[in-house]
Amino acid sequence: MKKRIRLFVTGMLLTGMLVGCGGNKEAVATDGSTSMNKVIGALGEAFEADTGITVTYNATGSGAGIQAVQEGRCDIGLSSRNLKDEEKEKGLIGTVLAYDGIAVIVNPDNTVDNLDINTIAKIYTGEITNWSEVGGNDAEIVLIGREAGSGTRDGFESITETEDKCKYRQELTSTGDVITTVASNPAAIGYASLASVKETVKALTVEGIAPSEATIKDGSYVVQRPFVLVTKEDTQLSENAQKFFDYITSGEANEFISSAGVVPAN
Amino acid sequence: MHTSIFLEFFKRTRNRSTEIIEKVIQGIFLILGLITVGCVLLITVYLVISGIPAIKEIGLIHFLFGKEWASTAAEPKYGILPFILTSVYGTAGAILMGVPVGFFAAVYLSKVASKKVRAVIETAVNLLAGIPSVVYGLVGMLVLVPAIREVFHVPDGASLLAAIVVLAIMVLPNIIKVSVTALDAVPKEFEDASLALGATPTETFFRVSVPAAKSGIAAAVVLGVGRAVGEAMAVMMVAGNVANMPSLFQSVRFLTTAVSGEMAYSSPGSLQRNALFSIALVLFLFIMLINATLNFFLKRDKEK
Numbered sequence: 001m002k003k004r005i006r007l008f009v010t011g012m013l014l015t016g017m018l019v020g021c022g023g024n025k026e027a028v029a030t031d032g033s034t035s036m037n038k039v040i041g042a043l044g045e046a047f048e049a050d051t052g053i054t055v056t057y058n059a060t061g062s063g064a065g066i067q068a069v070q071e072g073r074c075d076i077g078l079s080s081r082n083l084k085d086e087e088k089e090k091g092l093i094g095t096v097l098a099y100d101g102i103a104v105i106v107n108p109d110n111t112v113d114n115l116d117i118n119t120i121a122k123i124y125t126g127e128i129t130n131w132s133e134v135g136g137n138d139a140e141i142v143l144i145g146r147e148a149g150s151g152t153r154d155g156f157e158s159i160t161e162t163e164d165k166c167k168y169r170q171e172l173t174s175t176g177d178v179i180t181t182v183a184s185n186p187a188a189i190g191y192a193s194l195a196s197v198k199e200t201v202k203a204l205t206v207e208g209i210a211p212s213e214a215t216i217k218d219g220s221y222v223v224q225r226p227f228v229l230v231t232k233e234d235t236q237l238s239e240n241a242q243k244f245f246d247y248i249t250s251g252e253a254n255e256f257i258s259s260a261g262v263v264p265a266n
Numbered sequence: 267m268h269t270s271i272f273l274e275f276f277k278r279t280r281n282r283s284t285e286i287i288e289k290v291i292q293g294i295f296l297i298l299g300l301i302t303v304g305c306v307l308l309i310t311v312y313l314v315i316s317g318i319p320a321i322k323e324i325g326l327i328h329f330l331f332g333k334e335w336a337s338t339a340a341e342p343k344y345g346i347l348p349f350i351l352t353s354v355y356g357t358a359g360a361i362l363m364g365v366p367v368g369f370f371a372a373v374y375l376s377k378v379a380s381k382k383v384r385a386v387i388e389t390a391v392n393l394l395a396g397i398p399s400v401v402y403g404l405v406g407m408l409v410l411v412p413a414i415r416e417v418f419h420v421p422d423g424a425s426l427l428a429a430i431v432v433l434a435i436m437v438l439p440n441i442i443k444v445s446v447t448a449l450d451a452v453p454k455e456f457e458d459a460s461l462a463l464g465a466t467p468t469e470t471f472f473r474v475s476v477p478a479a480k481s482g483i484a485a486a487v488v489l490g491v492g493r494a495v496g497e498a499m500a501v502m503m504v505a506g507n508v509a510n511m512p513s514l515f516q517s518v519r520f521l522t523t524a525v526s527g528e529m530a531y532s533s534p535g536s537l538q539r540n541a542l543f544s545i546a547l548v549l550f551l552f553i554m555l556i557n558a559t560l561n562f563f564l565k566r567d568k569e570k
Contacts, residue, residue, distance in 0.1 A: 060530050061530045063530075063532070064530050139421070140421040141421075142421045142422040147507065147527045147528065148337060148338040148527075148528055149338060149528060149530070149532065163339075163340070164336065164338070164339040164340060168508050168517075169421070169422050169424070169506060169508065169517050170422065170424045170506040170507065170508065170517050171506070171507040171508050171517075171519075171527070172507065173502060173507075173527060177407070177503065180407065180408070181407070181411075181424070184408065184411070184412045185412070185415065185422060185423075187421055187422075188422070
């Protein structure tokens with residue numbers, strides 16, 4: 001808290017200094033989670049419309065974003081998982097911007113509608129290999145996942161406690177690829193950010209609860225993860241970056257966060 | 267007399283200024299050439315320097331012949347044999363499928379086809395060469411992968427086979443273009459002599475023209491191998507990318523996709539990142555080897 005007050009005061013002082021210079025339009029650089037594309041895009045657009053300051057977004061992945069902010073290559077890092085202890089030890093702070101539900105998706109032709117989290121874990125670890133074992137058609141389950149290091153994979157595996165145990169048939173490098181693949185294979189199961197799920201695939205209910213804004217916010221839909229803004233503890237944000245940070249965490253931009261399909265945290 | 271001395275003088279000064287200009291231009295070209303050499307050296311040195319530490323840490327034998335790759339697991343394993351074998355099998359498969367098609371297409375284009383047909387097909391081949399690999403990947407993902415699933419009744423079509431088919435199509439333009447050039451260069455007298463001796467046109471093409479152009483055709487195949495080994499994007503979208511030991515209907519990961527798939531997420535200085543550089547080094551050595559083979563064929567051609 002102290003830190004934030006200090007940041008705020010310094011920010012104010014800097015603003016005072018710059019008023020005489022006639023405004024500063026330096027862009028705010030964000031870098032990280034590919035899953036946060038939509039939300040940062042919506043927020044950046046709204047922020048630019050208000051202030052004229054552009055927000056750049058580099059979709060590299062949570063790990064790369066955290067690294068970028070640590071090396072000072074961007075203003076705000078974007079991570080779709082909570083910071084690990086070793087990352088916090090390096091002087092990084094995470095601020096939760098929103099909660100994202102990870103939808104477990106299957107092909108629309110699949111007759112299975114609901115799974116509980118243990119069954120999902122069993123399916124992904126290879127204990128259950130046929131849809132008939134969970135009430136579906138007789139077809140071998142095709143596990144679609146993301147590449148090692150992906151925020152979505154990390155989120156999914158940590159929620160279902162299947163780290164390093166998933167027997168993937170395919171490891172794809174983007175949410176779009178996962179959705180396309182699941183949409184084209186009737187026996188496939190995959191996971192993707194709820195915000196990116198389209199009508200071409202069916203999102204399963206987990207323990208009877210469908211993923212939606214309300215169920216994610218109240219915690220009843222269990223496959224969910226935070227969207228985290230990563231900043232450096234000992235480094236002052238640039239004036240514009242601080243403005244953007246305050247704008248998106250204050251609650252006044254919540255409608256834009258919701259419009260991106262995720263649930264605002266503040 | 268006077269005028270000739272004057273002319274002589276004039277000639278000399280002009281020669282001197284041309285010489286200077288020549289030297290300057292030569293210098294510029296030398297620098298441009300050195301930039302290329304510098305890039306190659308820089309990449310080689312950089313790859314060797316960043317590739318060696320992980321190999322040292324993991325151990326060359328464990329690294330090259332380890333059968334398991336799990337770089338982000340709690341107990342990471344860094345064995346790249348699955349990637350090496352996948353790249354070798356994938357490339358071999360692509361060549362097996364692509365070379366016959368490309369070779370016969372080249373013979374047809376160079377020797378049989380009428381000018382009009384040749385112009386149309388060559389345009390198509392050039393277009394095929396110009397299609398970005400991500401488009402090959404996308405079409406493969408949306409058409410080929412489901413088709414393999416349906417045809418072979420396997421649970422999922424993303425497999426070594428899908429990658430082989432995509433790569434075979436991707437190497438076609440290389441093979442056709444270089445082979446056609448080689449076949450076109452066969453002196454017409456050879457063929458005329460063969461025809462005059464009573465050989466049919468087909469006999470002439472395959473007994474005279476093709477043997478005469480065989481170094482060029484070999485170079486085309488090696489070039490195709492180079493393209494197939496180095497391809498990442500298209501393969502990434504159809505091969506499934508799981509680090510399995512290769513088999514035709516299994517999801518597999520190539521050397522290229524092993525590097526590009528994890529690079530964005532690995533943190534610098536970590537063993538994972540260094541191991542990725544080591545994979546790149548192995549891939550680089552592969553490509554050097556292929557280039558050396560290519561040079562061997564081209565040189566043999568020249569000596570003839």
